[in-house]
Structure formats: C-alpha cells, structure tokens
Amino acid sequence: MHAVFGALTAFAATATPTPEQTVDPQLVTPGPWGFVAIALVALAVVLLVWDMLRRIRRGRYRDEVREELDAEEQAARAVAATEVDDENADAADDVAGQDDGPETPRQ
Secondary structure, three states: OHHHHHHHHHHHHOOOOOOOOOOOHHHHOOHHHHHHHHHHHHHHHHHHHHHHHHHHHHHHHHHHHHHHHHHHHHHHHHHHHHHHHHHHHHHHHHHHOOOOOOOOOOO
C-alpha cells in the first residue's frame, strides 16, 4: 500500500510544463467593437421582449372585452327570449280562455 501511495505522490509532484502561447491575445479578444455588437444584440432582445409582452397584453385585453360583449349579448338574448315567451304564454292563455260555448260536464 505504501508503494502505491509513494508512486501517486511522485506522479503528482512532477511539474507539468505550461504551454506556450502561440496566438496573440490582441487578435482573439473581441475588443470594443465586440462589446458594441453584443450590447446591440442585447438591446434588440430587450426591445423584442418588450414588444412581445405588449402584444400579448393587447390580445388578452381584447379577449376580455370580447367575452364581456358576448356575455352582454347572451343576457340581452335571454331577456328578449323571456319577453317573447311571456307574450306567447299570454297569447296562449287568451286562446285557451276563449269561450267556445257551453261546457259539457264530465262524468
């Protein structure tokens, strides 16, 4: 066991060489133009999200108004149907109540 531990510590203690830089850091960094480009993309994303939320909100409000108008229309139809039914019932009572002559008693 000591031999394995000794081999592992000897392996870990050896220095690893650092790689040499072969590329100039000035050529691979984005620089100020890269920052400007990313800032413009971020601004465009923020504006698009804002516009999308505004459109969703408008659609939601339109649906709410449409539902309210439909409910009012259905209520008006129900009231009109009730009035028509009342008129028909009154007319039916008038027709049923007409005197066709003497009634014969039933046995």
